[in-house]
Amino acid sequence: MGASQSKSDSEEVIFRSETPVQFSPNVVEQLSLRHASATPTPERQSTLDEHVRTRIQNEMMQLRKAEEEVQEEIRLALEKENLDREKAMAGQVKNGVGAGSVKSSAALSGDLEEIRSKITRFQTRKSLANYPELKASQEALVSCYKSHAMSSLDCWMEVVNFKNSVAQLEKEYFKTLQ
Structure with a gap:
């Protein structure tokens, strides 16, 4: 059924025209010049340039987006690592290992406020x-x-x-x- 279509015909079919095909000298010259020079026409070159520029811009945008994502991941990882280290050191201080050498940022903020209030009281007393x-x-x-x-x-x-x-x-x- 479909076997006849899969066979390749080894016979070559040639069609001959009674009238000869002729080209104008301008067409022949243009074709020969186009074939001789490997550079495209200015219109084609500008189209190609625009296409290349567009692809480069798209790639740059994708690379920037990927870079921002990587930077955000790094920032989050560092933040998590710092918090974990801070918690671990605060745990050591509570257990008596660190003897007050490392405090969490919340504890440091509280200490800072306490010192500010003491300075204010001292300044009013000094007056x-x-x-x-x-x-x-x-x-x-x-x-x-x-x-x-x-x-x-x-x-x-x-x-x-x-x-x-x-x-x-x-x-x-x-x-x-x-």
Whole structure:
């Protein structure tokens, strides 16, 4: 049934035309020039160039996307590794192995806030605005030293007043601690 189609005909069929085929000299010259030069026509070359540019841009976009994905995977892996290391070190500290040498970021943040509040309290305590008698004796001492730059021993009375003010303030402070 289908065996006749799979057979190859060894006979060659040739068709002959009664009229001869003729080409114009321009066509023959163009074909011979095209055959002689391996470069394509400018229109064909621009089409090829555009196609190549498009493929290169597509490949670059795919490579950039792949690079971003790899960078994200690396970032996530490093983040996970750092968290695991931090947890392991925090576990060692809790078990007494590290003796406080490594803390988690949350613990460090808490310590930082505690230090900030201590600094704020220290700065408010350091302010002399709450102690007008001490501030007045300090200003008197400074102005005396400025006016008697060459004979600072003349300011002995202001020094005594300042020392007494400080001593009084210390007594009041120690009373609040008891």
